[in-house]
Amino acid sequence: MVSSPKAPDPYKTADAQSQYNTMTAETQQLMNMTDQYTPYGNVIYNQTGTTQITGPDGKTYNVPRFSQTTTLNNQQQQTLDQQQQSATNIASTANNLSNTGLSNLSQAVDTSGAPALQTSLGSDYSSSPGSNYSTSVGNGYATGLGSGYQTSFGGDVSQAYNAAKNAVMDQYTPTLGRNAEATRAQELASGVRAGSAAYSANEQTIGDNYTRAADQATQTAQSVQNQLFNQQQSQAQFGNSAMLNQAQFGNEAALNQFNAQNNAALTGQQFTNSALLSGGQFNNDARNQYLSQYYQQRDQPLNELSALLSQSQVNNANTATSATPQTQVAGVDYSGMVQSNYAQKMAQSNQLTSGLFQLGSSAMGMGGMAMGGK
Template sequence: MVSTPKAPDPEKTAAAQSGMNRDTALTQQAINMVNQVTPDGKLTYNQTGTSSFVDSKGNTVTTPTYTATTTLSPQQQAIKNQTDAASLNLGTIANERSNFLKDYLAKPFDVNAETEKKLYDLGTARLDPRFEQQRDELNTRLIASGIRPGTAAYDQQMSQFEQSRNDAYNNLALTGRQQAFNEASYERAQPLNEISALLSGSQVQSPSFVNTPSANVGGVDYSGLVQNKYNAEVQQSNAAMGGLFGLLSAPFQMFKFSDIRLKRDIRRVGTLDNGLPVYSYRMKDGGPYELGLMAHEVEEIRPEAVITHESGFKMVDYERAV
């Protein structure tokens, strides 16, 4: 009899799909791990072990693990060795120089008073002669204008002159102090700058590589394929069932060629109540799929329903056979 296909097991289908997805991922990873060879060195990938995990069904899944190895050319390796040695020396010196920082930084920052005084003295040595000359010129100009010493106008002019000279000396003092502060700051920061420069020359350099071209491997929709196959089998089963019922109920021609030698793409699809197998097939001379019997099998059960055509091929009277 014609049977309805069994529906696919969702758990088995999902497990198979997961396995195929994992295979796709591993294939894609292997394709993307392209070994690189450059004039300065090479980068190679090698499988160095495996890792395992337990999936949702309690099964242990094992996947490969890889290691990327960088190898420099002999010339670049020699440069690296020298650079590493120089960096180590700079780092060692920086470490040694930093030992005194604890006591050095514990001392309070102090502007050197001697430097400040020296700068002030240098400034006044230039200002004093100029101010004396300007005072004499002002005195001469006032007297020539009829403003004599001891008058209010004279005293006012001389007072303004002294005030401007005072301002100049005050500005000189402030400028000298700022310059002294800058010099003291520079001297205090000099050891720190030296250590910072040494450390910057001893930094670890990370290797860089070109980007590996990425290749994508399309996954297999196994779940969809299983479902499509099941749907096709159901449709084929339904068609066979309908065809079988039609075979049993439809009126037949008196005789019909049913010799197996004339048929191709033969597939058994069911069985009649009298035990005769029913097949799906196509005639060798073309045409669509048909449902029918095989003459040599009908001959064994209903010999009266079979005749031999003058061409030598057997024919079946379907009404008698059924």
């Protein structure tokens, strides 16, 4: 009969695995603790004893303990001593300052001595130029030219027209009359009768002469009339131009006076406003300066203490050592190997049992066949 393999004891397996792990850790630590010797100092590792640890199985295990010792050369040691002494002095100064110089911080903030904040410029500050500023030019400024300005000019020139025309006709009429009488006398002597073509032609010529004389008289009268009209127009324009120049001169003088008065009013008010603004800004700047100096004096001891405390820290000594190479040692998987060995034995036992069962079945089958043959 085939027996199954006995299962491994878990406590014994865990105990063995723990011992292997401890050995692996110790080996790895020993390999990584490399002593270093540099021109600035040395780093040396030494075992200082052991620490006892009780395992799950109740057994006691000794775990080694190590110490790291850093030694500086003389120059580095002197530098470190000076740094530590400086830090001690700074810390002592900071301690004295915290006892005496920070007494003001225990008192409440008092800004009653600061100049008052000015938020108003007073009643003298104005956004208008005042009563001396005028929006009207005044009575001295004229918007019209008065009754002396002519929109029409000249008198009736028809009489001059008629007189000139009559004068010309009076000059031409005697000659035209004599010429007409001479023409008619010649017609009578020549036997030209009234109503004949020659008579009509002569009368037409006499009429044309009178017509031309009348046209000439009309042109002369119109020329005289135009000259008289132009003279009257020139006189009127001269008078109107003189009135315009005089009115413009008066208006310019009134405008200049108006502008001068308003500019003076504006300048005076602007000067007053500027003086008020400068005074208010000066007062507020004085207040800001007072508060700035007050808080600066109040915070100065605290800032000095903070600076001293930040400088009192001592840095670790620099041995200029290089990093120690770290070696990783793989642990032994003892429990896994035990479990694997148990599994293999169990598999072999199962295979052997299965083979025997098959062999027995085969033998029983052969015995049955023999009995049937009989």
